[in-house]
Amino acid sequence: MLSNAAAGMEDPVDALLVNSPPPVRQEDAERVARACYPGYAQCAPLSGERDMNFRISRADGESLTLKFINGAESLDETRMQIAVLKHLEARRSGMGPVRAPHHQPADAAGLAADSDLRPGCDDGAMAQDWLDFLVPAVAGPVRVRAYGYLPGRAGTAMAAGPQSWHAVGRAAGLLDVQLADFEHPAAHRLFLWDACQVARVRPMLGAVESPDERARIAAYLDVFEQDVVPALAALPSQIIHNDLSPSNILVNEAGTDLAGILDFGDMVHAPRIAEIAIAASYQMTAAGNPLDVLSAVVAGYESVSPLTPQERRRVLDLVLARLVQRMAIPSWRALRFPGNGAYILRSRAAATALFNELYDEWSQGAR
Template sequence: MLSDAAAGMEEPVDALLVNSPPPIRLEDAERLARACYPGYAQCVPLSGERDMNFRISRADGGSLTLKFINGAESLDETRMQIAVLKHLEARQGGLGTVRAPHHQPADTAGLAADSGIGPGCDDGAATQDWLSFRISEVAGPVRVRAYGFLPGRVGTAMSAGPQSWRAVGRAAGQLDAQLADFEHPAAHRLFLWDACQVARVRPMLEAVESLDERARIAAYLDAFEQDVVPALAALPSQIIHNDLSPSNILADEAGTDLVGILDFGDMVHAPRIAEIAIAASYQMMVPGNPLDVLSAVVAGYESVLPLAPRERRHVLDLVLARLVQRMVIPSWRALRFPGNGAYILRSRAAATALFNELYDEWNRGAR
């Protein structure tokens, strides 16, 4: 049930913001693992905001992530996430490539014994790229797919310093180089977490309690729509990861380099500088001069993919865009899900402080 404050607010297009993960239990995941992923030895729950995830450990020591997909995710978006893992796997292993999980098709030989599990269906034909899983708690089938579990330390273990910041930028550049020839129609969708579409948060601004914050965000959005959007349309664009946050990167033991990139569910077609801006916005939370962090991330990216001056000019615009998203969208969601408000708002204060600090610099002419 919605809170009174949320009841009159406009609903966004993105159903993933309001649709709960499928109610999959551990025993459900174990049942599917036994039927379709031979060698299964152990299954443990993993965290996930939109989907229900489990780690399957196999007797041979290998591991897979088993993802029970949110019902609001379109079939095209599922196809895109599978296609990108296949694309990246074909390009991994050489110099200058960044690791991503491999896609793991299901073994459908064991399906005959379980009527609740079936192969996926794509344009009328069966596919092993995903499975169709039925449970009594959900009216329709739940899509399930699996991919490799990458070893490494969580991205929050990255040390705060120029070497690490350049490493983040370099990995973003390497990934974008690998994605430069990847295309998929689902990446051109309307998506609330696309920084270039940040003005779509306007109907949600009432969720921001502070009138001063709300006014500042509205002023930023006015300038973004008038001055930045036309300029972005002329910049080099491609499909980007769009969410290189610490939760989606893996660090080495020293905490100074990246060893893997996860979760391609937010991919969009956008100016490639958005990749830099989004990755940098999370690294810029450390004490000190955030623009020094941004410069280091840009330098790392440019060690792989040089930027034109017209691209560099708009990186800060998109840093602010991502910070606005991190301020407004969690505020809106916390009103709709008050019981989970503390978790939803866990990083909003830090994003707000950084936005306020950068906004003054941006408003003085840094843009």
């Protein structure tokens, strides 16, 4: 049961926070793969918070990720994610060691073999960017797309140290260089995980159990709205990945460099320093001084793209913004999905500890 405070909170605009993944079974994924991704016969489920994902593989080991998309994701957001993979593939020679998955269109010839499959968008005469799949348990069709499955170690295997933190910043810089000339209207949407829109979590604060933490967050949001938001409007902005967390990166065998970047579903148009702040916030929970970690990530980014003094001044503001999001949004969601609460809250404690550690220095003038 929701607490009185939580029960009175208004629902956020972002339906993806409250909409469950589509009820797609492994046999459904195998059926779609047989029809429209010929040769990819093996199928295994993958984890995912919003969507239902499967790894489909060929006999030679080549694999794709087959994504059955959450019904709350707009068609424009799907188009944006497809468009960015095409954009990055066209510029792959400039990406250095960091890879992104390639977009894999479906073979339209297989559509005639299954009456529950419908074509999506044409990408040539005989290929589809996505498919619509009719699932009996869902009122409408489920959108499906596929992209390359990148091998590599999970981002949680990243070693804690200056070399690794510098590599995270450098990868963020390399990616942002490639995204600098990418534009899409969906990146300008209202989005609760946009750090620049962090004040939108206010209605969720009733779900944060500690009164002290609620008060600190509210005080931070007051300053953010009055002081930080106007300053951010004057900084260089572009489309950014917006979620370079350990869940969305792959690392090399040594754990000291990035080997791949995944999941572009949270992309937004924002100050480029938000990319640095968000990536750093996940690394700053390592033992030691978190500001040393932030400095290393910033230095890595600046090895690719120098920042202005005004940008450097605002990085810590956006680190705290992401930490506030990681405290408030999971707390709110866990009340609505108690059966999945452990997974939803998996990083809240680390975010809370880091926010508390940074808040006093920030409030005394570090910002």
